[in-house]
Amino acid sequence: MAESISARLREAMTRHASAGLTAIITPESVSYTDLQTRIDSFAAGFHAWDVRRGTMVGVIASKTVDAIAAYFGAMQAGACVCFLEPGLAPDILAEQAEVVGMRHLVVDETLIARFHVSILTRLATKSLSDLKGEGAFVDEALGPQDNAMLLFTSGSTGRPKGVLLRHGALICNAEGVVQHTGTAPDDRLLHVMPLYHTNGVNNQLIVPFLAGASLILLDRFKPEPAIEHLRNDRPTYMTGVPTIYARMLPHLVPGERFPSLKFLRCGSAPITPALHEQIEAAFGVPLVVSYGLSEATCTSTMNPPERRKIGTIGTVLAGQTVSLFDPVTNALAPEGGEGEIRITGPALMAGYLGSAEQPIVDGWLHTGDLGRFDEDGFLAITGRIKDVIIRGGENISPALIERQLATHPAVRDCCVVGASDPDLGEVPIAFVVLHEGKSLNEVDLKNFIRGALARIYVPTEIRSLAVLPTNGVGKTDRKALKALVST
Template sequence: MDLPFVVATLTRRGLLTPGRPVRIVSQLNALRTWGWSLAGELRQAAARDPGRPAIIDEDGIELTYQDLLERAERTARSMRARHGLQPGDRIGVLCRNHHGLIETIVAATLLGVDAVLVNTGLSAAQLRTVAEEQQLRLLVHDDEFAERVLTLPADLPRLDERAREELVAGALPGELRPPERDGRIIVLTSGTTGTPKGARRPTPHGFGPLVSIIDRIPLHVRDRVMIAAPIFHTWGFAALQVCFALRATIVLHRRFDPAATLAALAAHQCDALFAVPVMVQRLMEVPAPDPRPSLKAVAVSGSALPGGLAPKFMDVYGDVLYNLYGSTEVSWASIAGPDELRQAPTTAGRPPHGTRVQILDDDGRPVPQGRVGRIFVGNEMLFEGYTSGASRESRDGLLDTGDLGRLNADGLLFVDGRADDMIVSGGENVFPSEVEDLLAGLPQVREAAVIGVPDPEYGQRLAAFLALHPGETLDSDAVREYVRRYLARFSVPRDVVYVKYLPRNATGKVLTRELRRYVS
């Protein structure tokens, strides 16, 4: 990434603002000594702005950057003394969004320990598999998961919220030195079709990754930011990294509730919100407060943005919506800003500075403009492989996302869905996302999902699952006729199933395996 661009972006976002020389020197020393790990990012923030609020929890706990660093250091010293953790060990973190989650992750990186961020939606059986496959030495969990962790091996130490606080309070004095290896953050893939895989996230090596994001999304030093997206997910964790770098004040709620979120945005005068698309959809289902939150940015990622949602949201809250397309494996691929979402509401936008995106065929050759192919991405934050030792296909430094998509004449990226979601019905390729976007536009429909199911005659057929707004009804034949009017005959769903809600994981992705149970 070229230096003039980096300097210009950092200046524009306030990171090069003059300050007290002694604090600037301390800040730079923290980065030089501890690097760009989460521990290094927190240390630099505490060195420059020690008294600035770092975290505001919904239960009223407010911690400054100095408070947060001290608590993380005490946690690290206690985990090392009581549980013998050494660089290279792995701990599991099964927590919702609150200060304890962040303290635990930072403590792990201070020790060079890998932190496995566990999806709070995993079943007890999936949790046991993750603990065994990741060879966890310790599990830190919220009290609400006490029953779920009972099936774990008896020799795996567990820390609930009270025990974790005892670690903080009972820490012995001592000094923490930079570990011999960086502690890795291991994010679990979404697991919508089975047991999730652990993906090793790389440690940034400079300002590049931060600049790629804040160049396109207007975030500034000392902003107040609510992270509603789960921090155990790639997008929520990326938000945490950005906030530490910007010395932002982070507002956290353990669970997402649309009315409570709007109230918190107003009460804490938040400048930005990090969320997943289904959260934005839920915000539109409650009355907008008066006055409305004066947000500069609502940044979403983690799943597809339903067609029509972007302009509807911006009509209410202003042109502040930013849609980032990426994955656990490639981090980010593209970002769509308000102008692009006004122009094309389902676009994934354009690659940010320092990122390459190509659409390739199965032989690795670029496909013509507008043609659907496999999306390959290259940037400096590609994952380091799965913890199992497996990886993804790469070509010329670009990694396969597993998604299919196309680029239009304006260079905008459109994602047509997962490669393994495309179905072949009667010899025709069908992309369920196209049908989903069409059905989501019906005024009676609250949310829609379309999947392929086995069919003895055509090989596969489409099944549509619709959750309607309260009090609404729809005729299945009318739904099929509506699709037939706008799309090809092979895109018409044979099955139309009405459900109260779509089953989703904690990051908002639809669990297709759950839907298949409705159709024989």
């Protein structure tokens, strides 16, 4: 069996091409034969550009077939490749490139003018169309320990860090997801997430390409076009974050069903049971919640589509180990007890670039998330170590308040953060998005929380917002909400 993700993809695409399968349905129809030919062409172009094994290559482009082919072409040529956010300011891009030692940049023709600036002169830059080569190039010696993919994240300092992933990590993640979901050639994925997010590549390009499924590419998520694709292009599943589904709900026709749709997948951010049930009722299919971090490639736990459990993040994927530890003593949590979620196995990153911080200790990735396994092996997140609000010496989990608040009939979305208090140290503040036609009744909402939780969980203040702030991949931006607390 091939030991690089590039070789695995090449073998899979050859089989799919022989079977006459289609790789991409829209915005253009592309067979697996055509897609592999394009990947080969770009790989030859990268090789001619002196890209060799381990060379860091950045790709800035819209979600197009050529952008995807260039990405995998660079990987096939031996590069460690990274999709970069198209909206990046040149100075931020320069900082990211410097942190990881990136010297090659590929840019879509429509965007390249933005990056011909003096601050980026250390980057050799080419357009997508200038990179296509003749024939094919394959680095046959690539193995599981070679660097394959780079992802960017930022910690509390806001400075960029490169998450370095090896070929073996991508293989482990992809095999686990394919096995857990049963993705097959008759599947069609509606791809709405950004390519610079780990899920957008690992689970929404690599997984379907290995399985022989087809993709429906939507460059940028907007509720109405996504729903039109559900109606017209017959996807069997779609992956998004809770915010994506919440924003689609008001645009759905009540009672409408999408006959080809088997399930929806959801990850990257917490979801309340109330929103989970609302989404399933609106779409008429199961919502499959998963969990993972870029530092462990992408996904470590996932609800099986045929037996999902609301309120959990599912069971552990094959090839990975997830255990719970006491974050203070580092002892294993007792059976059925709460502990910090830690992950080990081949899916772990090689490490951060540009940061002395390394969350992998003794082979275990410390996630900072708290969780609890049930008797069937389903894991539930119970809080986050850093998000815990310490009120007068008592620990408060924002997630508990959010779960209760989200069940109130007036509340569409919510988030709870901590605010400084001169007497108690910290107190909870809740932000809510109300359903249309509802007005904020702070007393009523506080009483609603008080009816289910202890007094210390009742927020000191509840504020109404038109929409919760989100970051680039749709996660609720808690930092932005904490900044609002002081205003």
